[in-house]
Amino acid sequence: MAAASTASPERKSVKRKHYNIALVSDFFYPQPGGVELHMYHLAQNLIARNHSVIIITHAYGDRQGIRMLTNGLKVYYIPHLVFYRQSTFPNVFSAFPIIRQIFLRESIEIVHGHGSCSSLCHEGLVHGNTMGLKTVFTDHSLFGFADVASIIHNKLLKFTLVDIGHVICVSHTCKENTVIRASIDPSIVSVIPNAVVHDDFKPAPVRPSLNKIKVVVISRLFPNKGADLLTAIIPRICANRPEINFLIAGDGPKFIDLEQMRERYQLQDRVELIGSVRHEQVRDVMIQGQIYLHPSLTEAFGTVLVEAASCGLLVVTTNVGGIPEVLPSKMTIFAVPEEDSLVDAVEKAVVKLKENEVDTSTFHSEVKKMYDWADVAKRTEKVYDDVYERENTLLINRLIKYYNAGSWAGILYVLCIVSDFLILGVLEIFYPKNKVDFARKWPRKNNNINDND
C-alpha cells in the first residue's frame, strides 16, 4: 500500500511497538455473524503481527470463563452480563470491576470495541478511557435518525465516542453515518473494510455449466434484508426464464413467505430452500450457482458479496448503503431496490454470462488483491500507532468535552464520567493494582518477518 510506505520511514528508526490489545464486544463466537468473524480474523492477523490480543465478550450459555482459541487468542466470557443483555437501559457501570481486572491482568494498552449495538463494547471503551487506556471503536452497522431506537442508540454512541481515540468504519457510507450520529471530527474516523479468507472461498474446481443457471441467495430472511423483494421477483423470473433455478440459504421470519410463494406458484423443483447454513458451508452453497443475488435494503459493507465474488459468482445486488463501494462494476450488476429493476438485473446477468461478456474465472484472484485480512490488520495497526502516540486528555478537559456534547445529555454524561472515576477509586482501594495476578503472555514469535513490509 502506497500510504503505508510513506509513513514507514520515520517509524523505522523506532523499534516497532507491539501492543496488548483487548477487543471488546457482546458479539462473538458461538454466535454467528459479521462482527464475530471480523473480530476473530482481525485478532488472528494481529497476533501474526506479534501483538498480544484478547477478546472480551459476555457468556453464552455454559460458555463462561476463559477460553483459548487458535494461536493463543484468549477469550474472556464475562458471566454476569447475560442477565442485562435484553435490558435497553445502558448499563454504564455494571461490568467495570471485571473489565478493570481483565485490563490490568492482561496489561492492556489499547481497548478496541466492536459494534455500536453492544453495550459491553460501550462499557469497555468508557472504562478504558477512565483507566487512561487508548481506545478504538469499529462501527459495523448503519443507523437512521428517525425512530426511537435509533435516537437512543445514537445518544449512547455519542456518549462513548466523545473521547474516543479513533474510530474505524467498514465503508465510506458507514463513516458518513457514524460521523453524523456521534458528531465527531471526521479526521479521527478511518475507513477499513472487512475482508475474506480467500482459501475458504475458492471457486468451484469445475464450473457449473451455463445450460441451467442457478441463482444463489444467502441472507437472513428479514424485511430489511429485502426478503419481500425476493419473494416478489422469484415467480416473475421463473416465469420469464425457464432455465433459472434458485437456491436460497438462510432462515428468518420471512421464510414462511418464501415457502408460500413456492407453493402458490408450484416452484418446488426450481426454488430450493435449505434454511440456515453455517459460515463454513457458505462456500459449498455458493459454488453450486453462477449468480449471487443480494436484495438487501440496507447494508454497511456486505461481506457476503465479496465472498460470492471470491467464489467466482456474478453478483446482482441492490445499490443501497455501502454496497456500491464494495465491488467493481465488472463483477456486479446493480439494481435499485425495486421489483422491476431487480428482475431486469438478474436477466441482464444471465445474458452476460451466456454471451461470455464477463469472465468470472478471474474474480477470485482479483478479489484476493482487493480484500485481505493481513492488509486489514496492517491498516488497523496504523490506527493503533496513531492513538498510542496521542496524549491522554486531562480529566477536566474530558469533562468539558462531555459537557458540551448535549444540553441535557451533557450533564448526564458528566455525571456518568465523574461516578466512573469515583468507582475506579473505590476499586483501587478494594482491589489494588499490585494485588492483581498478571497473566503470562502467550509466547510471541521472535522473528520479525512482518517488520519490513
Added chain:
Amino acid sequence: MSTVFSPSEDALVLKKKKSGLNNSSYSFKEHRKHYSLSFSTGWKKLLWLKQPYEDNYTDASFLSQLKRNSTVVKYSYRKLVSDFSLVVLHLSLIMSVIVVFYGTYRLNWNPLKPAMLSTALTFAGFIFYVVTLNIRRNKELIELQQLKIRQLYATPTGNNISSSSVNSNTIDINEVFDPESIDLEDYLTEPSPPNFYETFKSSMLIILYLLTLSPVLKSLTNSTSSDSIWALSAWLSILNVMFNDYQIDFPRVSEKEKRLHWQTIFKQNYSIISSNQLSRSSSSSISKDQNNLQTDSKISLLSRGKPNFQLTSNRLSDLHTQKAHKSNFSKNIAVSNAIVLASRLQSNASAFSFILFCIQACGLFPIFNNFTRRCELQGFHYFQLTSIVLTVDVIVWYLFGLGWFIVWISLHLLIVIVGPWYFLTLQKYKDELQGPWDPAKPIVKSL
C-alpha cells in the same frame, strides 16, 4: 458518489493518483485547504480500489448525499385550527359529563332527562349512520357493476369453467375467465352497515348489565372520601384528553385509485389463469400436512383472483388494518370516570342514567363524529362541533358563574388559536437527516 466506474477508468485514476502521492500525508484540515485551492482530488468513494490516501482521509464530497428535511410537510394554519378544534370538542364532551354529574349531585336535576335526551340523539344518529352507509355502499356497487359490464363488452366470454380445464393445453383466456364467479360485494371499500337486530341485542345487553350493576356501582366507593373521588376523576379526565385518538386524517382511497384497483381485479383474472390450472391439476398431490392443506385449499377456493387481489392492493389492505388499530384507551378511561363519579350518586336510577349518558357522550358520539368526518360531511361535523361546544359553554356559564366561564372560554381559545401557532413555530426546529444509510423502501408491485 455512488456511480460505478468501468475498470479501465479505475486504472486510469489509479495511475493519475500515483503521481500525486504526496497529497496523502496531508492532514484532514490541510487537505481541505488544499482542496479549496485545487480543482479536483480524484478520490473515489470505493473500497476495492487501493487509493493513495490515508484511511482517515475525508474528501470534499463527504456527506454530499445527505438530505435534510426532505419529508417535511407544510402545515396551513387553517387546517391546524380545524384539527385542534377536535380537542375542544373532546374537552366539551368531558365537560358535559361533569356538568350532568354536577347537576344531579348538587342541584337535584332529574337524572333521567339528560339520559333520555342523549338516548334519543343516539338513536337518531344510528339511523343516520345506517342510512348513509347504505347509500354510499350502493353507490359504489353501482359503479363497480358498470365497470364490470364495460369489461364484459370489451371481452366476449363463454363462461364455462369445466371446458377450460379439459382443453387446458390451449389456453384460451376468454373461456377461462368467468366474471360471474366474482362476488362484487367483496371488493367494496365501504364497510357494511351494522345489523339492526345484532345492534339492538348488544345494546340491550349492556343496558341490562348497567341496570343490574347500578346498585353495586352506587355503593362502590362508600368508604372513600369525596375529595379523593374528585381528584381521581380529574386525573381520569386529563388522561382521557391526552390519550384520546383524535383521528385527524382518515386513510382515503381516491376515486382514481379505486378504479385502478378494480380494473386490476379483472386483469388479475387473466394473468393467474396459468397458475390456476397448475394448482388445479396438482392440488390433490401437495396437500399433505395441515398447513399445506390450508393454504392450498385457500388458493384453490379463492383462485379466481382473490388471493392475488389481497396481496396486490396493499393500499386497500392498509386501510382495513388501520381500522383495526383504533385505540380504545380513552373510551375505557371515560367509562371508569363515569363509574367513579356514579358511585357518589344517591339513587340507583341516577347512577344508571348517568353512566348511560357517559357511554353515549364519550363512547358513542366520537365514533359518530369520526364517521361524519370520514364521509366528508364537513358541514354536519361543524354543526355538531358548534352546537355541542356552545351548549356546554352556556351551561358552564349558568352553573359555575362568569369567572369559570371565562376560564373555560380562554382554554378554548388557547387550544384553537395559540396551539396551532405554537405548533407552527416549533416546525423550524425540525432537522431530519436522510442519506444512503437509511433502509431503502422497496417497491414491490405484484405477486
